[in-house]
Amino acid sequence: MGQLSRLFVISHVFIMGFLISGTVLAENSPIEPTTSAISVVEAAPDDNVAQAIHGVLEPLVSAFPPLITSPRHQRVDVSRVVLDFYAHRGFRAAWADDNDVAQLLKSLGDTQIDGLDPADFRINDLAAAHTSMQTSEPTPAQRASFDLAATRTYITALLQLRRGKVDPSRLDMHWNFDPSGVDPREDVNVFFAALDDHDVARAFAQAPPQEAVYGGLRAALAHLRAVRGRGGWPRVADSQSLKPGMDNVAIGQLRARLAAGGYLDPRLVKRTDYDGALIAAVKKYQTEQYLGADGVAGATTLAALNVPVQARIDQVRVNMERARWLLYKLKGTFVIVDIAGYKVAMYRDGSPIWRSRVQVGKPFRSTPIFQSEITYITFNPTWTVPPTILKQDMLPKILSNPGYLSANRIRALDREGKTLNPSTIDWNNPRGITLRQDAGPENSLGQVVIRFPNDYAIYLHDTPHRDLFAKNNRATSSGCIRVENPLQLVELLFNDPVRWSxxxxxxxxxxxRTENIRLPVKVPVLLAYWTVDMSSDGRVVFKPDVYGYDDPVLKALNRPSPVPVMDLQAKAL
Structure with missing residues (x-):
């Protein structure tokens, strides 16, 4: 195999156009990123299997005409990779070594530790075909069919581990986490260099995200599956709230459930009283699960405790998939907003240097998921009321209270920007009116706004509504992100201790004065959505799915992958 497969990743022009964004295309999916046609060499004339492989792939050449497409949503097409791979090795078989096949089959089975479904990869069919070839003399057509299926499956599985099985752009039309700056040749080189070196297992070990948080999710998935294998965790009777001072069977169940989750010393399970140790365990659970930490196991806390372990397994799998979409983006200096976790962090050189709580959009005005770059800061901002807020929120207040605008230092402006007398406006049918709140301590945007270009008029900003940061559920804004300590973030963004201390x-x-000051260096910002965290002691923490985004990802993740079209039992081509 040697130099020919290395040539695949080094020399061919079209692979440079591929930008992997986390999906493996179905057989009939559109072929997106390419700027050159494939030049197919002849099959090795002395190799019947190569001739058979060439016979299968040659008709595919016409399916890959030169195309120039938008850089968004560019994806690797597995059929194209397979064709080019074989073209540059004279169409000779790649899976003649039985040990390589054994590694492939084991590695495909092990994809379950990453939350994928090994059945997607037709392991049983591949194993049966391989056994058949070992026990009887296969035809060149059978060898070719097996080799093509093995290669396609190998690439498909590795791409799913590397960038995810689900294409997020098909779930969210506004998805723009493109992989610019990620050289696809690096991934492809790992895949085929490992096959060259007869070390298929290495490719599978290196494909998933290598970050510690991903390893923690892997461990959490294995633990939850073990809990499921033991019959799940204990259920707690939820007919009444459980409170300090009570002593009954349900409290014994509560102790058993908290011990199973690692929140209570297992030696305290047999007791049925609600003592200080149990109060502390309940508070710890409530804090980690984004519930009110009052130490009382009320209806909301009991409902969270009684979520079936399978649902939590699914939640971890969904977030492992999100990790495969995004972890490769988290390098260098950046700001990341965890929407479901109501928090923001700034990283420098890949390590967190600052964190703060945030308020995000209400479910019916959800904060969108996207990436951008922070470009400038607005000091002492004014606030122009968006049309939706004007219509749905402001008008009812103005109609019920004629002094509302003056009390909140909001001016009504005409199309030319001239200030109008509110008493002259028909507030039952206002047209051509803009409302703008003057800068000041009570301005809805607070003292500063952190700006980044986007299509949604979304930004990070200060807020006078500071009491809301104490809430557990902080989906309280109209879409923008209110930051608890924005001035600290501004100082870090400027990174200039002389002028911008x-x-x-x-x-x-x-x-x-209202002034816009540009940052000396643009800083990437990612608005992401995660419904799990890892605690400091390595325990998985589950967040409420405030926007209901988990279910569509889970359904797509559970949908069977496209299987290789090659017939593994082929007798003739």
Whole structure:
């Protein structure tokens, strides 16, 4: 195999056009990123299997005409990779070594530890075909069919581990986490260099995200499956709230459930009283699960405790898939907003240097998921009321209280930007009116706005509604992200201790002028959605799926992958 397969990843022009964004295309999916046609060499004339492989692949050449397409949603087409791979090895078989096949079959089975379904890869069919070839003399057509299926399955499985099985752009039309800056040749090189070296297992070991958080999710998935194998965790009777001072059978169940989750010392399980140790365990569970930490096992807490273990397994699998979509993006300096976790963090050199709580959009005004770059800061911002908020939120208040606008320092402007007298406006049918709140301590955007270009008028900003940060459920905004400590983030974004220290920022605010100041260096910002966390002691923590995004991902993840079209039992081509 040697130099020919290495040539595949080094020399061929079209592979440079591939940008992997986390999906493996179905056989009839559109072929997206390519700028050149494939030049198919002749099959090795002395190799009947190569001739048979060539016979299968040659008709596919016409399916890959030169195309120039948008860089968005560019994906690897497995059929194209297979064709090019064989073309550059004279169509000779790639799976003649039985040990390579054994590694492939074992590695495909092991994909279940990453939340994938090994059945997607037709392991039994591949194994049966391989056994058949070992016990009887196969025809060149049978060898060719097996080889093609093995290669396609190998690439499909590795791409799913590397960038995800589900194409997120098909779930969210606004998805823009394109993999710019990620060289696809690096991934492809790993795949085929490992096959060259007869170390297929290495490719499977290197394909998934290598970050610690992904390893933690893997461990959590294995643990939850073990719990399921033991019959699941204990159920707690939920007919009444369980409170300190009570002593009954249900409290014994509560102790058993918390011990099973690692929140209570197992030696305390046999007791049925609600003592201080149990209060502490309940509070710890409530805090980690984004519930009110009052130490009382009320209806909401009991409902969370009684979520079936299979549902939690599914939740971990969904978030492992999200990790495969996004973890490769989290390099260098960036800001990431965890929408479902109501928090924001800034990373430098891949390590967190700052964190803060945030408020995000209400479910019916959800904060969108996208990436951008922070470009400038607005100090002492004014706030132009968006049309939706004007219609749905402001008008009812104005109609019920004529003094609402003046009390909140909001001016009504005409199309030319001239200030209008509110008493002259027909608020039952306002047209051509813009509402703008003056800068000041009570401005809805607070003291600063952190800006980044996007199609949704979304930004990070300060807020006068600081009491809402104490809530567990902080889906309270109209879509933008309210930050608890925004001035700290602004200081880090400027990264200029001379001009833009805390004192420098306070001087800028003190002048009272509305000013936009550009950052010296743009900083990537990612608005992402995760419904699990890892606690400091390695325990998986589950968040409420506030926007209901988990179910579509799970359904797509459970949908069978396209199977190789090659007939593994072929007798003739």
């Amino acid at each position: 805390n004192a420098g920022i306070q001087r800028q605010l003190a002048n009272g």
